[in-house]
Amino acid sequence: QSALTQPASVSGSPGQSITISCTGTSSDIGGYNYVSWYQHHPGKAPKLMICDVNNRPSGVPDRFSGSKSGNTASLTISGLQAEDEADYYCSSYRNTKIVVFGGGTRLTVL
C-alpha cells in the first residue's frame, strides 16, 4: 500500500504563505472528498487541521486552508507564524476501504 506523495520539506518566512502538495491517484484523492491534513509537533499528539478536503474544525485558524484538483490535494498556510513549524501529513480514503497517509512534510519557519 503506497503512501501518498508529499515534499519532504518546505520553508517560509514569518508572514509569508506556503503550500504543501499531496499527490495520490484516482483510487484515493481523485475519487473521494475524504482528504485530511494533520499538524504534528514532535512528542505531541497529531492535530486535525483540515477534513473533507477543505473544512476547518472548530479552533483551527483560518490561515489554514485546503483544496483539491484531480489527484492532488493541497494545504495552504498564510501569514506564517513561528508556531506553525511542525510536520504536516495528508491522508485520504482509498477504494480498498483503507486510509492512507502521506510521507509527511517538515515545515520550517525561517
Added chain:
Amino acid sequence: EVQLLESGGDLVQPGGSLRLSCAASGFIFSSYAMTWVRQAPGKGLEWVSAISGTGDSTYYADSVKGRFTISRDNSKNTLYLQMNSLRAEDSAEYYCAKGSGGYARGLELWGQGTLVTVSS
C-alpha cells in the same frame, strides 16, 4: 474532559503478542468509529486499523492484516488492538484516534500514544 488514554505498550520479542487499550472519556464512545495509527521511530504516520461505532465493521492495513485484531467494548468505553506475530517493523508509537464522522474522515481527537518495541 474529552480524552483518549492509551496503555499496554511494552518491549516484546519477535513473534510475541501484545494487547493495547485505549480508554475514552467525555463523549458518547459508541457513536464514533475509532482508529489506530502508528509512527515508527524517525518515520511518518501509518494508518493501522479502524472499527465502526457498533464494532460490526473492521478494516486493516495490508501490513497488519491477519496478525492484528481491532475490537471495542462500548460498555467500558474502551478500544483494543490485539497484536500477534509481532515483527521488528511493528515497533512504533501507537495512537488511538476518534473519527469526526465515519472512519474514512478526519481524526479529530488523538491520544498521547503508547510505545511498542519489538526486539530480542
